[in-house]
Amino acid sequence: MTETQGVIDVARAGGPDRRPGGRHPVHRGRHREIKRSGVAVLGLALAVSLTQLPVWATGDDAGATGDGTEVEAPAPASGGGKGGPSYGGRSTGPAPLETLPDDPNYPVPEPPTNEVLPEGMELPEAVDEADVFQRNVVCDPVAKPGVIAVANLLGQHYDRPGYTLSRSCIDLRSEHYDGRAVDWQLNAYDPMDRRIGDAAVTWLTDNDGEVARRLGIQSIIWNHRAWHAYDGTWRSYVGQSPHTDHVHLSFTWDGAYMRTSWWTGVALTADEIDQGPCAVIGGAYAAVPQARSTQECVPAEFWPNVTGYNTVRPGGQGAGVELLQSILEVEPTGVLDPATREALIAWQDEQGVPQTGVLDQLTYAVALGGEVPELPEGARAPEIPDYRVTEFTPHLRAVVTEGDRGESVKVLQEALGVDGDGVFGPITAAALTEFAEAQPLLKDDLTATDTLVWHLLEQQAHPLLAYRDVELAIEDRGTPVVLLQRLLELEDDGIFGPITQQAVLDAQAAAELEPTGIVDGATWKAIDDAAVARAEAEAKAKAEEEERQKAEAEANAKAEAEAKEKAEAEAERIAGLEQPEPSRAAIGR
Structure with a gap:
């Protein structure tokens, strides 16, 4: 049996194990089923991939070369x-x-x-x-x-x-x-x-x-x-x-x-401290982090089976990449470009393999119909908790500029306060420039979004988002307590005392959360959302009152104008009645 025939036989054995899994927290798209015929063709193409397996992926780093200049970590x-x-x-x-x-x-x-x-x-x-x-x-x-x-x-x-x-x-x-x-x-x-x-x-x-x-x-x-x-x-x-x-x-x-x-x-x-991603799979990159992880990595010695196909990193090429793109339903460029990589990360998440954004051995194995093995702890990136998810979350890595279209552009437009038609035109470009000029951390000549632009836009819309990871309880003190008390409309003395605790309990009850009196991420979100809802209601009521007063003023002005016009007309009529009629003598002359 030839190697090619073996690949086809593996592909024909069936698709990957469809294990339960939640939606990818950043890249929300529908689940993509792999067509068996596509897998077979993918296997054939991978066999002739032009890319190189990284030196270190073989376990031998003696031949590693390059122009890296960064400092070796001399500490643990x-x-x-x-x-x-x-x-x-x-x-x-x-x-x-x-x-x-x-x-x-x-x-x-x-x-x-x-x-x-x-x-x-x-x-x-x-x-x-x-x-x-x-x-x-x-x-x-x-x-x-x-x-x-x-x-x-x-x-x-x-x-x-x-x-x-x-x-x-x-x-x-x-x-x-x-x-x-x-x-x-x-x-x-x-x-x-x-x-x-x-x-x-x-x-x-x-x-x-x-x-x-x-x-x-x-x-x-x-x-x-x-x-x-x-x-x-x-x-x-x-x-x-x-x-x-x-x-x-x-x-x-x-x-x-x-x-x-x-x-x-x-x-x-x-x-x-965010401990960062865990490199627990031999010869492979760690999963791209989606959320912070405060758990230290547990050492592991897990080496996946080698498929014989070459690893492709971001920017890499190969015949298999284009066919993978057809499975991921992205533009078939033949390059593991940013759009393909983001789709690959989402697909890896759905399949239950580490979300590396790299065409690595585990990814190949699953794409060719293999089952997902039992992975070491920390192999997969933790999901973003619900309390940290915002309307910006799926777009925080998107790069959009003038001429682009799509949902990311629409979210950008709404954040910048322009018409959200999803088309990045001159008006959106001008609004982005105006936003950049008002932000000391951005360059004034900004023409496209980057991760900092999205971060600042999200921060502008959700000023206290960063504090949702700070847990607060009775007797705590400091800036987060001050911010919490302001949200709860309490005296902001920065001391988490009984009054603050009771307000937290009330907020948890209103949000149907467990009444612990401890401010965790979900409680922060509930309190923040309630404060935003109050502010929006107050703003709406204020706008309605201003509109009512404006309408009343306009009605009064109109009534006054009509009364004045009527009075003037009446005065003219009376003046006409009071004029003396001409005498017969005057008429005769």
Whole structure:
């Protein structure tokens, strides 16, 4: 029997195990049934795929090469898994950052100040925990909102706006490959750039790395030196790039998604840190995270059966990709492009395999009719909890620009306050530009959406969404309690006492939730929704009252005008009656 015939026989054995599964929390589409004939053809095409199996997917990373320049994690790293690709550089022994002295010929601005917290809110005394280095285990080259925000913050403040973000995945590790790193372009041999770089990284790392930890920055590389938040120590850096032409910033998952105290005003504790995705399947990328996970990864040694077909990463090509696209019902480009990848993630979720966005061995096996094996804990990405889902959730990774059409455009239009016809035309473009100009974290010349644009639009519509992960109970204090009390229309003293607890119990009863008196995510949402409903009702009542008063004023004005007109007409009539009739003598003359 030939290999091709074997593939066809496997395909004919039946489709994948249709196990129960919820809708994908981000990419909501109908379940796609795989046609057996399509599977057979897919198997034939995969056999002649032109792509390469990653070096590290074979378990042998000795031959890994590339231009990765990121720092190797010298501390215990989160993410689980062993082996695999390595980083393109490493930090060595302690070495102080060498900075140039101040020079009036090269004046460097004072450090940035926080202008994003709500009015009246200040940064807390506590600082976010930073215990581990969260290494790259995911292939997801989509720049995350917190990374873009920090890049724009530094670039605009120091008037050095150039930076690069995500990169296509290769056989090296780098947080660029999962959208959690930025290279801020500065020249260490230029006296002005050097002083800007020195000043910026000093601001970030001073005081045990306070600002870096508030921003969720886990490592910095600049001019032959590397720094890590987990121990706050500058070290010598050795790698393929000395980082003399850019400052490299790598972020935790919380920092990447703007969940840290610089953005929220609430410092993350060790128990609240997003541990990130778990690399528990040998030779494969971890699932792309959809929601935060505070559970540490459980080590596992699970190796899937090798199908013999080549792994295809985002941007990769192969004859099998186009046929996969026909199954996913996306444009058949032959490239694992962003649209195909998002559809693939949704399909992987529906099939019960890790949502990697990569054509990997488990995905091939299921596509060819195999059953989903029992997977290690943490292999699949956790779903977004209901209390975090908004109208923006399915679109947070969508890139739309002028000329595009669709549901993402319609959601964008509604958020920008323009006619939601689903067509990105000049009016929508102008509204997006106006929104960007009002946001200090966005570039003014914005022409398309990115993850930061969507994050800010969602935050504008749901200002307290970030606090739904903060659990509150009796005797708690601080900013989240103040915000909760404002939603409940209580005195905002920031102390969770009996009065606040009773108001929480009442809100839970009204929302038909378990009356615990503890504010969890579902309770936050219920209280927030109730406050929004009250505000909308008050706004509606106010608008109706204003409309009534306007109508009444118009009616009164009309009545007054009519009365005046009638009075004038009556006066004219009376005046005509009072005029004396001409005498006969006058008539005779």
